[in-house]
Amino acid sequence: xxxxxxxxxxxxxxxxxxxxxxxxxxxxxxxxxxxxxxxxxxxxxxxxxxxxxxxxxxxxxxxxxxxxxxxxxxxxxxxxxxxxxxxxxxxxxxxxxxxxxxxxxxxxxxxxxxxxxxxxxxxxxxxxxxxxxxxxxxxxxxxxxxxxxxxxxxxxxxxxxxxxxxxxxxxxxxxxxxxxxxxxxxxxxxxxxxxxxxxxxxxxxxxxxxxxxxxxxxxxxxxxxxxxxxxxxxxxxxxxxxxxxxxxxxxxxxxxxxxxxxxxxxxxxxxxxxxxxxxxxx
Amino acid sequence: xxxxxxxxxxxxxxxxxxxxxxxxxxxxxxxxxxxxxxxxxxxxxxxxxxxxxxxxxxxxxxxxxxxxxxxxxxxxxxxxxxxxxxxxxxxxxxxxxxxxxxxxxxxxxxxxxxxxxxxxxxxxxxxxxxxxxxxxxxxxxxxxxxxxxxxxxxxxxxxxxxxxxxxxxxxxxxxxxxxxxxxxxxxxxxxxxxxxxxxxxxxxxxxxxxxxxxxxxxxxxxxxxxxxxxxxxxxxxxxxxxxxxxxxxx
Numbered sequence: 001x002x003x004x005x006x007x008x009x010x011x012x013x014x015x016x017x018x019x020x021x022x023x024x025x026x027x028x029x030x031x032x033x034x035x036x037x038x039x040x041x042x043x044x045x046x047x048x049x050x051x052x053x054x055x056x057x058x059x060x061x062x063x064x065x066x067x068x069x070x071x072x073x074x075x076x077x078x079x080x081x082x083x084x085x086x087x088x089x090x091x092x093x094x095x096x097x098x099x100x101x102x103x104x105x106x107x108x109x110x111x112x113x114x115x116x117x118x119x120x121x122x123x124x125x126x127x128x129x130x131x132x133x134x135x136x137x138x139x140x141x142x143x144x145x146x147x148x149x150x151x152x153x154x155x156x157x158x159x160x161x162x163x164x165x166x167x168x169x170x171x172x173x174x175x176x177x178x179x180x181x182x183x184x185x186x187x188x189x190x191x192x193x194x195x196x197x198x199x200x201x202x203x204x205x206x207x208x209x210x211x212x213x214x215x216x217x218x219x220x221x222x223x224x225x226x227x228x229x230x231x232x233x234x235x236x237x238x239x240x241x242x243x244x245x246x247x248x249x250x251x252x253x254x255x256x257x258x259x260x261x262x263x264x265x266x267x268x269x270x271x272x273x274x275x276x277x278x279x280x281x282x
Numbered sequence: 283x284x285x286x287x288x289x290x291x292x293x294x295x296x297x298x299x300x301x302x303x304x305x306x307x308x309x310x311x312x313x314x315x316x317x318x319x320x321x322x323x324x325x326x327x328x329x330x331x332x333x334x335x336x337x338x339x340x341x342x343x344x345x346x347x348x349x350x351x352x353x354x355x356x357x358x359x360x361x362x363x364x365x366x367x368x369x370x371x372x373x374x375x376x377x378x379x380x381x382x383x384x385x386x387x388x389x390x391x392x393x394x395x396x397x398x399x400x401x402x403x404x405x406x407x408x409x410x411x412x413x414x415x416x417x418x419x420x421x422x423x424x425x426x427x428x429x430x431x432x433x434x435x436x437x438x439x440x441x442x443x444x445x446x447x448x449x450x451x452x453x454x455x456x457x458x459x460x461x462x463x464x465x466x467x468x469x470x471x472x473x474x475x476x477x478x479x480x481x482x483x484x485x486x487x488x489x490x491x492x493x494x495x496x497x498x499x500x501x502x503x504x505x506x507x508x509x510x511x512x513x514x515x516x517x518x519x520x521x522x523x524x525x526x527x528x529x530x531x532x
Binding site: 051052053072073076077079081085086087088089090091092096100101103104105106144 | 288289292300368371373374375376377378380381382383
């Protein structure tokens, strides 16, 4: 599988503070890679280094085969970036904001209407961007980032602060983009978002990747003590372990039709993170 | 550095539209010819009051004031404001990560201001009341255009240092005062006249005062040299600062 991004032993220092320490990770073509970590873990710094907005102190970063320190317009034409503070021209309409970038990226302006419809912003086409809600503005920035059908989309906390409905719409759009071949580098501290969207996640803590893999694989890796939670007919809950005695009890309860619901208690990404780092994701 | 003409034109067109939505710019656009007209009317009225025709030197002062506004208020303040606004609103980063190079952004930002500045200088010349026959038009436009370019580059350099629009305004003010007041008062104080001959706005004002006094203005190698050296210095300073920080620093 083609590697679109390669980070090898990336270190970034801001004065005395080490933001990233020997960070190594790859993004493969057609996948969504999630960078999961709490605020200050180094997620945004990583995106800035990959996209050439910041230079690493040491290590090698390549995007689409080019050293990120020498990134130029040929690379920028193949990537899209959405960050929490991606700016828009407030005094210009939604359409004019997109028309500017369509001209810069030499994209046919007729594609704008289709994309606006896709993210539910058709009605706001002539509205000043400064009058959009936070969710609408985020969708505008997303449209701007995918206007030129980029090979890689960088998303820095794309649904941070958005209502669940808008967040779900954005998730659906990202999955559509992935099915169309766009590779996505996503940073988030939202465990559910990462689990839902990502093919692979890297858990980042204090500038280091502490765990990496498919979300389910990571969770199963730490599922050392298998347990099951049962909701019984009398509304009481019962947790059973994976041993001979408890499995017999489970079998008895199932046979006597006393079990309303039954769930395995494998760890979530959040609990894995907590276990590995001793701190939460928020 | 690759420069795409089409991207420069796209940015220039957008910046022109942005200027038309910018209150400071619109005020400057109204104030410069407005003040020139008011001053001309005042002096003309004063002459009529005393039953005398005002000497052309008076209208030379009116023209000098209008041109100085263009060379400072418009040419220095506006590029600084536009760049700092792009930084403040995070739109600069969006442009630079969408394949726009620093050179394209620079040219696209100053081209509309250069064009507007040239037109405004022409308007101010026409409405100042100074007899156009006293002015060498090509030399007038050559020197005022060089002055606009110097101001634009200086404005972009200020914009690099300014974090937001308010800071840009504060940082530009001392430059505006120095570049406006020294040439304006050079007629009154010999010491200022000495300094003024080394300032690009001073050379422009000297040219206007010469025309209005009916004295032939000779563009000596020294005067042209001052203009060119100051443009070169402004560009060198801009490039030095830009190479160190880019348009903004993390």
